[in-house]
Amino acid sequence: MSNPETPLRMDDLPAVESVHLVKSLDLNHHGTLYAGRMAEWVVEVGFLTTRAALRCSPDHLVCLRIHDLDFRHRVEKGASLRLRGEVVHVGRTSITVHVEAFPFQPDGSEETTTDALLTYVHIVEGEARPHGLEVEPPESPRLRRWWKAALEARKRR
Numbered sequence: 473m474s475n476p477e478t479p480l481r482m483d484d485l486p487a488v489e490s491v492h493l494v495k496s497l498d499l500n501h502h503g504t505l506y507a508g509r510m511a512e513w514v515v516e517v518g519f520l521t522t523r524a525a526l527r528c529s530p531d532h533l534v535c536l537r538i539h540d541l542d543f544r545h546r547v548e549k550g551a552s553l554r555l556r557g558e559v560v561h562v563g564r565t566s567i568t569v570h571v572e573a574f575p576f577q578p579d580g581s582e583e584t585t586t587d588a589l590l591t592y593v594h595i596v597e598g599e600a601r602p603h604g605l606e607v608e609p610p611e612s613p614r615l616r617r618w619w620k621a622a623l624e625a626r627k628r629r
C-alpha cells in the first residue's frame with residue numbers, strides 16, 4: 473500500500489502501456505477484434521496502472537466497475553494496438569483510470585480505437601480499505617477535465 477509522507481501530484485503518477493498483436497484467436501465471428509478480448513486488455517492495463525500508482529500487491533486490488541467502454545473503430549487481424557492507462561481520479565479506497573487504445577503505427581498517428589474509464593478498489597480480506605495514496609488535485613487542464621469526467625461517471629449508476 474502506498475503511504476507517501478506528502479501528497480503526490482496527480483500529474484506525476486505513472487502511466488502504463490501495453491502492446492498487443494491481433495491474432496486469429498482474438499477475433500469475433502466478423503473476423504475483426506472481439507470486444508471481449510479488447511475488454512480484457514483494457515481491464516488488464518487499467519489494473520497495472522492502478523497497481524503502479526499504489527505500489528501494492530495484486531492481492532489487494534479488484535476491478536469494481538468498467539464505465540463507458542466505447543469501441544469506436546473495428547480492428548483487423550494483424551493490427552497492433554497500443555493501450556495506455558492513466559490515473560484520473562483518486563478516492564479513499566478507489567482509483568479511477570482512463571484507458572485508451574491506439575493503432576501502433578510507425579508514423580505515430582494516434583486515432584483512438586477504444587477508450588474507457590475503470591474503477592479499482594483497494595481491498596483487505598475482501599473488504600474495501602483505504603489505499604493511503606494522497607494526491608494534490610490535478611494541475612493540467614487535461615487532467616482536471618478527466619477528474620471531473622471520472623466523478624460524473626462514478627455518479628451514474
Ligand SMILES: CC(C)(COP(=O)(O)OP(=O)(O)OC[C@H]1O[C@@H](n2cnc3c(N)ncnc32)[C@H](O)[C@@H]1OP(=O)(O)O)[C@@H](O)C(=O)NCCC(=O)NCCS
Binds near residue numbers: 563
Ligand atoms: C470492490 C468491493 C470490495 C467494494 O465493496 P463495497 O462494499 O461496494 O465498497 P464501498 O461501498 O466501501 O465502496 C468502495 C469504493 O468504491 C466506490 N464505489 C462504490 N460503488 C461504485 C460505483 N458503482 N461506481 C464507482 N465507484 C463506486 C466508492 O465510492 C468507494 O470509493 P472511495 O472510498 O474512494 O470513495 C465489492 O464491491 C466487491 O468485492 N466486488 C467484486 C469485485 C470483483 O470481483 N471484481 C472482479 C470482477 S470479475
